[in-house]
Amino acid sequence: MESYFYTCKYCGKQYKPNRRKKQKYCTNSCRVRAFVLKNEKRLNLTSKETQEKKPIQVEKMSIAGIGNAAVGTLAVNLATSLFTSEENKPATKKDLKNLASSLKQRYYPILNMAIRQDGAKPFYDTETNHFIYIKTF
Numbered sequence: 001m002e003s004y005f006y007t008c009k010y011c012g013k014q015y016k017p018n019r020r021k022k023q024k025y026c027t028n029s030c031r032v033r034a035f036v037l038k039n040e041k042r043l044n045l046t047s048k049e050t051q052e053k054k055p056i057q058v059e060k061m062s063i064a065g066i067g068n069a070a071v072g073t074l075a076v077n078l079a080t081s082l083f084t085s086e087e088n089k090p091a092t093k094k095d096l097k098n099l100a101s102s103l104k105q106r107y108y109p110i111l112n113m114a115i116r117q118d119g120a121k122p123f124y125d126t127e128t129n130h131f132i133y134i135k136t137f
């Protein structure tokens with residue numbers, strides 16, 4: 001009985017498997033896309049946990065202490081750079097997004113401190129009361 005079909009787990013298409021039992025997707029591209037999707041889900045889950053530990057309020061924004069232009073530049077640069085916290089942990093993309101949107105109220109630039117050798121700027125974290133460096137480029 002060679003005329004029996006599998007349903008692709010990614011696109012739902014009926015296909016005839018080359019290797020029975022082991023094959024789950026109709027084509028290599030479906031297999032790859034399903035793999036990527038799985039990884040994305042895993043990443044989203046991880047950053048959700050992080051969010052729950054450190055809730056950030058985005059609604060009540062205040063631009064006190066930081067200029068709009070500066071925030072814009074920072075938000076753009078953050079997409080391609082690393083954010084170094086006081087624990088020196090590299091942040092996930094989701095963390096960077098959260099940081100960018102909460103930057104206006106949470107992080108205050110410290111003006112009377114020198115920029116670090118690697119270009120990171122000093123900020124005061126109003127949530128943890130920590131002094132941190134944020135690398136923006």
Ligand SMILES: [Zn+2]
Nearest residue numbers: 008011026030
């Ligand atoms: Zn497919």
